[in-house]
Amino acid sequence: MDGHVNLPTSSSSVSVGSPSDVGVGSSGEHLERPPKRQNYGSSSSNHQEHSDQPDAAILAVPNVVIRNRLSGGGGGDGSGNPNQNELEEEQGLKYGAQHVIKLFVPVSLCMLVVVATINSISFYSSTQVYLLYTPFHELSPEPSVKLWNALANSLILMSVVVVMTILLIVLYKKRCYRVIHGWLILSSFMLLFIFTYLYLEELLRAYNIPMDYPTALLIMWNFGVAGMMAIHWQGPLRLQQGYLIFVAALMALVFIKYLPEWTAWAVLAAISIWDLVAVLSPRGPLRILVETAQERNEQIFPALIYSSTVIYTYMGTHYTPQQQQPTTSSPSSSNSTTTTRATQNSLASPETGAAARGGSSSSTSGNPPHQQLPQQQHPQQQALLTDDNQALATEGMPLVTFKTNLRGNAEAAGFTQEWSANLSERVARRQIEVQSTQTGSGQRSHEYRTVTAPDNRLSAGEGQEERGIKLGLGDFIFYSVLVGKASSYGDWTTTIACFVAILIGLCLTLLLLAIWRKALPALPISITFGLIFCFATSVVVKPFMENLSAKQVFI
Amino acid sequence: MTLPEFFGCTFIAFGPPFALFIFTIGHDPVRIIILIAAAFFWLLSLLLSSLLWFAVIPLRDVLAFGVIFSVIFQECFRYIIYRILRSTEQGLHAVAEDTRVTDNKHILAYVSGLGFGIISGMFALVNVLADMSGPGTMGLKGGSEFFFITSAAQALSIILLHTFWSVIFFNAFDTNNYLHIGYVVGSHLFVSLLTLLNAEALYIATLLPNYIVTVLTGVLAFKVAGGTSRSFRKFITCQ
Numbered sequence: 001m002d003g004h005v006n007l008p009t010s011s012s013s014v015s016v017g018s019p020s021d022v023g024v025g026s027s028g029e030h031l032e033r034p035p036k037r038q039n040y041g042s043s044s045s046n047h048q049e050h051s052d053q054p055d056a057a058i059l060a061v062p063n064v065v066i067r068n069r070l071s072g073g074g075g076g077d078g079s080g081n082p083n084q085n086e087l088e089e090e091q092g093l094k095y096g097a098q099h100v101i102k103l104f105v106p107v108s109l110c111m112l113v114v115v116a117t118i119n120s121i122s123f124y125s126s127t128q129v130y131l132l133y134t135p136f137h138e139l140s141p142e143p144s145v146k147l148w149n150a151l152a153n154s155l156i157l158m159s160v161v162v163v164m165t166i167l168l169i170v171l172y173k174k175r176c177y178r179v180i181h182g183w184l185i186l187s188s189f190m191l192l193f194i195f196t197y198l199y200l201e202e203l204l205r206a207y208n209i210p211m212d213y214p215t216a217l218l219i220m221w222n223f224g225v226a227g228m229m230a231i232h233w234q235g236p237l238r239l240q241q242g243y244l245i246f247v248a249a250l251m252a253l254v255f256i257k258y259l260p261e262w263t264a265w266a267v268l269a270a271i272s273i274w275d276l277v278a279v280l281s282p283r284g285p286l287r288i289l290v291e292t293a294q295e296r297n298e299q300i301f302p303a304l305i306y307s308s309t310v311i312y313t314y315m316g317t318h319y320t321p322q323q324q325q326p327t328t329s330s331p332s333s334s335n336s337t338t339t340t341r342a343t344q345n346s347l348a349s350p351e352t353g354a355a356a357r358g359g360s361s362s363s364t365s366g367n368p369p370h371q372q373l374p375q376q377q378h379p380q381q382q383a384l385l386t387d388d389n390q391a392l393a394t395e396g397m398p399l400v401t402f403k404t405n406l407r408g409n410a411e412a413a414g415f416t417q418e419w420s421a422n423l424s425e426r427v428a429r430r431q432i433e434v435q436s437t438q439t440g441s442g443q444r445s446h447e448y449r450t451v452t453a454p455d456n457r458l459s460a461g462e463g464q465e466e467r468g469i470k471l472g473l474g475d476f477i478f479y480s481v482l483v484g485k486a487s488s489y490g491d492w493t494t495t496i497a498c499f500v501a502i503l504i505g506l507c508l509t510l511l512l513l514a515i516w517r518k519a520l521p522a523l524p525i526s527i528t529f530g531l532i533f534c535f536a537t538s539v540v541v542k543p544f545m546e547n548l549s550a551k552q553v554f555i
Numbered sequence: 556m557t558l559p560e561f562f563g564c565t566f567i568a569f570g571p572p573f574a575l576f577i578f579t580i581g582h583d584p585v586r587i588i589i590l591i592a593a594a595f596f597w598l599l600s601l602l603l604s605s606l607l608w609f610a611v612i613p614l615r616d617v618l619a620f621g622v623i624f625s626v627i628f629q630e631c632f633r634y635i636i637y638r639i640l641r642s643t644e645q646g647l648h649a650v651a652e653d654t655r656v657t658d659n660k661h662i663l664a665y666v667s668g669l670g671f672g673i674i675s676g677m678f679a680l681v682n683v684l685a686d687m688s689g690p691g692t693m694g695l696k697g698g699s700e701f702f703f704i705t706s707a708a709q710a711l712s713i714i715l716l717h718t719f720w721s722v723i724f725f726n727a728f729d730t731n732n733y734l735h736i737g738y739v740v741g742s743h744l745f746v747s748l749l750t751l752l753n754a755e756a757l758y759i760a761t762l763l764p765n766y767i768v769t770v771l772t773g774v775l776a777f778k779v780a781g782g783t784s785r786s787f788r789k790f791i792t793c794q
Contacts, residue, residue: 097584097650104587492681497598500674504595507588536602541678544605544621549683552706552753553618554713554746555604555625555675 100510103471104503106245106306110476111502113249114256114484115495123202124257125488131258133157138260150262154270157263161274162285169285172292181232184304188231188247192224195250244306248473252480256488264485268527271478275521290519305470475522482530489538493545497537501529557689564687564707568680572673572714579665585651586666593636593670600632601625601678622747629671630724630740636667637725660729661722661780668721672714680710705758709750712762712769716746719769719776726779735779742768 118125130137133156136149171180197220204211227247230240259267278286479502487495505526513520548555580586604625614620640647640663648657656662687693687703694700720739727735746768752761777787 097588097652101584101587104591492685493678496674496677496681500591500594500598503591507591533598533602536605540609541601541605544608545601545678546682547615547618548621549679549706551618552702552709552750553622554679554709554750555601555622555629 100507103506103510106241107471107476107479107503107506108499110245110249110252110480111483111499113246114252114480115487117199117249117253118256118484118488121202121206123206124253127257127260129258130260131157133160134258134260134263136260136263138262146262150260150266153260153263154266157267158270158274161271165278165285169289169292172289185228185232189224189228191247191250192227192231192243193220195254196220196223199250199253241306244473245476248306248476249480251473252477252484255477255481256484261485264481265531268478268482268485268531271474272521272523272527275523279519279521286521287519304474305472306476307470471522475526478523479526479530482527482534486530486534486538491538491542493542494534494537497533497541498530501533502526505529557687557692560703561684561688564680564703565684567704568676568707568710568714569673571711572669572676575669575718576673580669583651583653583656585647585653585656586662589640589663589666590670590673593667594674596632596636597629597671597674600628604628619748619751622751623744626740626743626747629675630743633667633671633721633724634728637664637728640667640725661726664722664725665718665780667725668718669714671721672717675717676710676714679713680706699756699758701756701758705753705762708762709753709765712765713746716743716769716772719772722776723772723779735775738775742772 134153135156136153138146138149140146140149168180197216200216200220226235226239227243229235230243231247255264255267275286278284281287482502483495483498486498503526505528506522509520509522509525512525547553576590580590604621607624607628608615608621611620644657644660644663647663648654651657656666683703683706693702699705720743723735724739726732727739746765749761749764
């Protein structure tokens, strides 16, 4: 959802468009790509601090513009280079390879949790209770009846998703950040407490472990509160990612348990089509969301997105007073505040401190000049929606985003220094662009700019920005639903086939993202592959393999 | 006994491939992606051969038919992935952080071969492993108690063979060495058809030749990749 906006603007303003902006907005994923340009000479220039103020940002821009060599080092600087595009693409792909893996790991973990649960806790693989949204329970043995039940159920569910998504967009457009955050917090609260409690109960029951209520309450309280803090406020990156994965897995388990069988498959197909429409069509809600977020230079709701790299801003470290104060402006201020970290995705953490993801202060030490946003910004995604509704809404949202995040640690990001350097440029550009676009709204511009650019550049030497990849939690949920559903039939080859197919679909999506540089939905390709392989494997391959392995024939 | 057996057989079959993955693949994102892509291509070949087996109803009980065509499909897809990897080599070179992937062409062959092998071994064994963990025990009432362990050992040899085959196969196409291509296809057919004897519980007659073929293929792959007895000795003595 993010990046689209920026591209055009940036390009216009800056000689070379910043590729980074490309966002994939749609529900599936969006990727924002980092611009591939690197500044070479600029690196020094980049180092300059950006004042939060727009002017500074503007000044910074020119530096940014100059891109120098890419990884090869050969690239000419100058805005005009023809090579730049190629270079950018290369970098994008290179970047992509690492980030594909960074998405593979959490996606695989999420699926692992779901599959392990399905196979060990029978509670989740059968149901007598159904969601409100699925009034038809497929109790009839007739396939035709089941079919129309499934279609009707999925239509109802999809319309709920559409309505919730549109509601979210409207709220976002109207800048009702408090409402959105309240919604997201409520959702994650429910998932982290109620659903987790149910999960714990079933887990203990499945393994026949007695536990007294005080102990259970103590565990729940600590787990839930830590999760709320990690997701909505701040915490170590790993912890936050872990909670997001767990929350996605829980949501997937809820779908697997409470959706009738055929409905689950129909919903998977319908949601991927919806994802396609919502992201790619000109008036698609997710696309609007991304573009709006880009215009505002904000992050999309953190709650809905898993980011491979979170930047914690150091809270107190340096921030420009200006920024804070500007925040006073009503809407912006709200955003800037901790509550809305989402808005400022791209904070740059000043420096190496990246290491300090934990929001360690250490970063500050390194870079004196950096201004940091007062707020802590977590690009993090916040918890998913707890409620079904919310969940649905979220699902719509999943995007893979490449964001340019600034990070102190190149290492963490896995980026080379060059990249980091480039990133800073990109960020700067972005900010600049944003400013230019938003000149009208002074307030905002201040805020945003401050956020991203300055830090990076300052630290540029070391600082690297990363573009983290963001994948909507909805994608996690539906991938896991697919794999979990496949594994509930008790055949492991089907599960593995689905898993491989989904990963390949994700790879292809990321590849397309690198080629097209626009927001892309993450669900359609993966889910299509997954469905094809799931049914083909369980119908055709499974009997063949069973025959072979029963006779111990290896092919 | 079921749980120890489960872990034992899992480690027999997947321990060495897992170690290979950790030490040679896991650190490089490009290699992981190629590994998964190779697995995907193997899945496609399996899907095709299953479709054929499924469609030809009268021959469903004649496994030899399915096996032969499955081998042919696998080799075809090995060739397809070879073409794809060779045609994207330049792009890979630009993309890869670790340029060894493209500088040494055997790495691509090795990675894709391991991908073939791992997915093949998993498909062959994973349901058997699931049954292995209990509650039933094989061999109490009929059947051979060696069923599981021989399955695991056979899966390991298949995984390793696929890796070696890919190295030989890719190089053979690079150098137009039709003898090696013939050897790959022939030994694949031989190994797969030989395992038909497992149904008669003639484990010695299948495992022994298969491991001999595995070792020979490994030696051939080692030579194809530029290894010599001297380099092997150096490797063994850690020089």
